[in-house]
Amino acid sequence: MTEASPTWLVTGGAGFIGSNFVLGRRAAKAARIINLDKLTYAGNLRNLEPLKDDPDHLFVHGDISDPALVAELLERHRPQAVVNFAAESHVDRSIYGPQVFIQTNVVGTLQLLEESRHYWENLPSADQEKFRFLHVSTDEVYGSLNLDDPPFSETTPYAPNSPYAASKAASDHLVRAYHRTYGLPTLITNCSNNYGPLQFPEKLIPLMILNGLQGKPLPIYGDGKNIRDWLYVTDHCEALALVLQQGRVGETYNIGGASELTNLEVVTAICGILDELRPDSPFLPHSSLITYVKDRLGHDRRYAIETAKIANELGWRPRESFSSGLAATVRWYLAHRDWVESVQTGEYQQWLKKHYGGAPQPTGTERNSCIR
Numbered sequence: 042m043t044e045a046s047p048t049w050l051v052t053g054g055a056g057f058i059g060s061n062f063v064l065g066r067r068a069a070k071a072a073r074i075i076n077l078d079k080l081t082y083a084g085n086l087r088n089l090e091p092l093k094d095d096p097d098h099l100f101v102h103g104d105i106s107d108p109a110l111v112a113e114l115l116e117r118h119r120p121q122a123v124v125n126f127a128a129e130s131h132v133d134r135s136i137y138g139p140q141v142f143i144q145t146n147v148v149g150t151l152q153l154l155e156e157s158r159h160y161w162e163n164l165p166s167a168d169q170e171k172f173r174f175l176h177v178s179t180d181e182v183y184g185s186l187n188l189d190d191p192p193f194s195e196t197t198p199y200a201p202n203s204p205y206a207a208s209k210a211a212s213d214h215l216v217r218a219y220h221r222t223y224g225l226p227t228l229i230t231n232c233s234n235n236y237g238p239l240q241f242p243e244k245l246i247p248l249m250i251l252n253g254l255q256g257k258p259l260p261i262y263g264d265g266k267n268i269r270d271w272l273y274v275t276d277h278c279e280a281l282a283l284v285l286q287q288g289r290v291g292e293t294y295n296i297g298g299a300s301e302l303t304n305l306e307v308v309t310a311i312c313g314i315l316d317e318l319r320p321d322s323p324f325l326p327h328s329s330l331i332t333y334v335k336d337r338l339g340h341d342r343r344y345a346i347e348t349a350k351i352a353n354e355l356g357w358r359p360r361e362s363f364s365s366g367l368a369a370t371v372r373w374y375l376a377h378r379d380w381v382e383s384v385q386t387g388e389y390q391q392w393l394k395k396h397y398g399g400a401p402q403p404t405g406t407e408r409n410s411c412i413r
């Protein structure tokens with residue numbers, strides 16, 4: 042690494058988005074990266090295997106809530122930026138057990154902010170100018186939209202509905218307060234639903250791909266008409282790199298994929314790709330595996346995101362369409378059976394059992410067969 046290259050402290054860099062970010066930034070030789078991750082069920086060192094011989098990537102197993110560890114890492118490595126991906130990230134898990142969401146997403150972010158502030162306050166002024174704290178957050182902080190509502194913008198009032206969204210909203214407020222109160226040079230991004238390689242298969246898209254391949258039911262919550270905006274993970278990572286380097290300090294940037302779809306549309310599209318790529322599957326058509334199950338508590342109806350600010354200020358636009366990104370994602374899961382097996386551990390099996398009760402239970406009023 043050249044003398045001029047910065048060092049970044051990235052947290053949660055063994056998870057889905059964090060590892061895509063770290064891999065992409067290291068491929069671009071953008072920075073030396075110190076990667077702090079607790080390795081919860083969602084963190085996976087296999088995600089970082091391509092970097093095992095990279096001297097400019099250092100993995101540290103630890104918790105963002107550990108002030109001594111964070112202080113020591115900041116002091117020793119003198120980063121120019123902290124990029125915070127570390128979080129509990131799954132809405133369904135937050136419904137079963139909110140405490141760990143508060144601990145990591147709120148208390149952990151607070152500890153990370155506090156240690157970053159001490160470090161930043163003691164930097165020489167030229168380094169203070171350059172320092173950034175980038176906090177990666179979600180569009181779920183804005184709550185739920187009706188079909189005819191305009192999309193979320195950076196000025197939409199916060200109205201989080203799940204314990205996960207509430208914990209992320211609290212963390213965003215803390216980041217904002219550290220900028221307003223102490224002058225810490227912060228940036229916040231709120232993005233829509235990510236998809237792509239390396240996503241843990243508790244989330245909609247990888248769960249459906251893997252269940253489809255194995256001929257298991259494809260559990261759709263409620264009527265399947267809930268709408269999400271889908272953002273390909275590498276598009277998101279490019280946006281984060283731009284915000285980090287060129288974003289205005291103290292600002293929030295929304296990041297979306299311009300792909301609003303109902304869950305049923307998403308799952309039907311996955312089934313179509315599986316039919317094409319696995320023409321000899323005994324489970325054709327894969328859409329016959331679609332099964333309606335009990336709705337998620339407090340299930341937000343629609344998320345949609347306006348991206349004019351990041352487009353106009355930083356020139357960012359998503360490169361992937363939903364169909365190209367989804368096809369690439371399905372192909373990635375088909376080609377990485379080892380990775381899939383490695384994450385489908387005991388903990389994953391326990392989660393499926395607890396949440397779906399072994400096999401998803403069809404609800405009374407809905408069909409447990411395909412919709413075409």
Ligand code: NAD
Nearest residue numbers: 053055056057058079080081083084104105127128179235
């Ligand atoms: P993920 O669950 O795949 O990964 C989270 C990572 O954080 C894991 O590697 C985990 O081990 C680590 N971690 C958890 N607690 C930690 C702690 N206390 N200390 C250090 N590391 C810890 O999540 P993701 O999907 O990659 O999401 C990354 C960030 O982006 C999160 O902040 C999430 O809220 C946000 N986000 C995600 C999405 C999405 O669609 N996945 C959408 C919007 C925002």
Ligand code: TYD
Nearest residue numbers: 132234243244245246260261262267269304
């Ligand atoms: P998810 O991937 O959990 O992301 P989020 O809740 O953060 O949006 O879910 C995406 C959508 O898919 C959401 O509306 C819930 C729905 N969903 C199902 O219908 N079935 C499932 O098994 C899962 C995991 C999600």
